[in-house]
Amino acid sequence: MPDNGSRNALDDEADEAAPVSLRRVLSLFAPYRHRIAAIAALITLGAAVGLTTPFLLRAIIDEALPKGDLGLLSLFVAALIGAGAVSAVINATHAILSSQIGQAIMHDLRVRVYGHLQSLSLGFFTHARAGEIQSRIANDIGGLQSLVTNTAHELARNLSLVIMTAVAMVLLDWRLALFSMTVIPIVVRLSDHVGQKREAYTHRQQERMADLSSTVQETLSISGVILARTMGRKDFLVRRFTRTSADVGALEVRSSTAGEWQWQLIYLLLQALPALTLLLGGWLISRDVPITIGTLVAMIALQEQLLWPLEEVLRTGMEIRTTRALFARVFDYLDRPVEIVERPDAIALPPERMRGAVAIENVSFAYDKDGEPTLRDVSIDIPAGSHVAIVGATGSGKTTLGYLLARLYDVDQGAIRFDGVDIRDLKLASLNEMLGVVTQEPYLLNASIADNLRFARPEATDAELVAAARAAQIAAQIEALPEGYNTVVGERGYRFSGGEKQRLALARTILRDPPILLLDEATSALDTQTEQAMSAALAALSKGRTTITIAHRLSTVRSADLIVVMKRGQVVERGTHDMLMAQGGAYAALLRPEEG
Incomplete structure (x- = not known):
């Protein structure tokens, strides 16, 4: 925060307010x-x-x-x-x-x-x-x-x-x-x-x-x-x-x-x-x-x-x-303009029609419209029910791509389609039902565990809360607490470790049961044992569900159906783990420090 000096000239700095x-x-x-x-x-x-x-x-x-x-x-x-x-x-x-x-x-x-x-x-x-x-x-x-x-x-x-x-x-x-x-x-x-x-x-x-x-x-x-x-x-x-x-x-x-x-x-x-x-x-x-x-x-x-x-x-x-x-x-x-708007004729997809197919077509995007683009001509086809991992070094644009998939920003060029519908033509309510997001830095409300989980689906029953927590491998820790699901998590969830917060956030998303899961470094704070348990849980959850994993730790994505490697905002490689390792290119170079 700028301090602006000692303010010895307050008279000069007291400019008149803009007229209203x-x-x-x-x-x-x-x-x-x-x-x-x-x-x-x-x-x-x-x-x-x-x-x-x-x-x-x-x-x-x-x-x-x-x-x-x-x-x-x-x-x-x-x-x-x-x-x-x-x-x-x-x-x-x-x-x-x-x-x-x-x-x-x-x-x-x-x-x-x-x-x-x-x-x-x-x-x-x-x-x-x-x-x-x-x-x-x-x-x-x-x-x-x-x-x-x-x-x-x-x-x-x-x-x-x-x-x-x-x-x-x-x-x-x-x-x-x-x-x-x-x-x-x-x-x-x-x-x-x-x-x-x-x-x-x-x-x-x-x-x-x-x-x-x-x-x-x-x-x-x-x-x-x-x-x-x-x-x-x-x-x-x-x-x-x-x-x-x-x-x-x-x-x-x-x-x-x-x-x-x-x-x-x-x-x-x-x-x-x-x-x-x-x-x-x-x-x-x-x-x-x-x-x-x-x-x-x-x-x-x-x-x-x-x-x-x-x-x-x-x-x-x-x-x-x-x-x-x-x-x-x-x-x-x-007076600040609303950039993400729902079109008057936006399409509503009923849940029974949501298959989970995602198509990223020639997408380019820049945070500063006059600056260098963060993404350049990115195209990825994600079939319904598949598991696609997007990997790359820091600054490669993979998290930005996640923001565009969640429509936190709109693309500058190209299109993102869910089940054949341009995301900009989709009702925001339908997008929210279709896509569940778990980020690297999960945010928890200063409320009880139950209230945090029900933030995703207020009508959820206690049994559904428990099932979601078990799927996210966090139920045992919750049940060991004196107040169980009524435990208040504290400001920004500081009562829990980073891994526990990520699993709570994952349970919150699982509770919504979306056809598409977007995991942005969602297991980055987990220890090896918990990560393995969560990987097994996610593998079970991914059946019949599209999973998009944005990861820096490549050990979490080896089993993905497709791995997309990004570098400086562009797709430079794509294939399975074995295919990419055989090529010995960018993916193998990323994996080498982890194995070393």
Whole structure:
């Protein structure tokens, strides 16, 4: 993970976030527009009820109190209390509704991002850091929670209050109202300037938060801790984490305090407005302009009613500017193209039609489309029920070929066909049913053994779990555990050895009973005795099933029906073990170090 130095020039590095259109943000709210309309109606009603308070106050001062009319005074006071009660009911109702809508939008966004990430090709994940992905889902989307749950409805409520209060001020006295409005353009411009500065810092802060998450993800995993301890690099990692954390803290301060003096100037202007209005009112009264004390008091009350929501509107506008940086990072993931897509007219193969024939026809592929191809014009015919081994030195392209067979990438040229159907024309569900994959580095969930096995087939019975475990030569070890199949495997399966994890992964695949098995170095971590037992088990399983073995250890593939030797992305030899040994070519050269 790059450290990017000591960040002495944070001001220069706080670039403004990529612009996000308001329409795109509002589209998140579109599914809930009817409920939002109901909230808007409640907000408008609440604002209208709240505006009656200053007029009732003027009536009390100018009419009820001078006349000493207790009945009229009681009526006005009852109206004040009633208006407050109605406002309280309305506020509680729309607060509850707004919170429900906000959480629903947050849920939709999280699921949408997670689902989209699940659809991206393997290439995206080979370049992205796990901590970065976690940060965007947890920190960036989490940072939007306040906006969609509270800020949006508070903005609508305060904006309606500002508009309706401004109208009421004009109706009360247009001269005092006009004077009150002169401050609005000034404070809006200052607020926009503050929001612009804070948005830039927020964008940079989220990037450093992602760096922090990546550091934690990488160095506090079991593998990371073992690496740090065995290399004696704990102090170095602590120093690097300290620098990154300090950067996050500095950017947090900048993002929350940038333009603070301008903001305080806004606050001063808003606070000075009532005093200046009283001064103007006194001057007008001294000039015999007909303004009553009640009008002045009501105007000050309206100003107070205007200034608080106006301040909140400005603050909300500033927060929206800063959250644009979060939206930009979230939408950046949603805008990543899905490369592996199912065609609208994709073919579904029912299980009874799956024979397991595989044809690799003139396949070429490059990870970097502008670079050298990893595979060049590879053709292999794999009849149904046969066992084909693909071997070669490291970097020969055999694992890449496995990725293409599993359609983790699409070929650049040529075609891969399963039972005569181009893999790109096959429904993904049919491909998943047809092909079972066991990789060199099996991944186990931090769950029980039973849950890990049932990840392949949730409806599997206990008896089927046991049968799959026995076929993979792992049943005895499981049954020897105190909790048996309910044993939790631990983070990434670290409770088990490499060989045991590979056998668990193999059992998980066997449970699906696919017509094609793709074994990518699936027995590389097994000792000789277990490997021999597994080879016997795989030989039994391979009857009536197509098996494709990608292997570096050639001792595991001698009995294959066909051995394909790859070198620098091309097929250089093919034949049985005896045929290839007799040729004395690339295969024999690969086997010689093992026998030596």
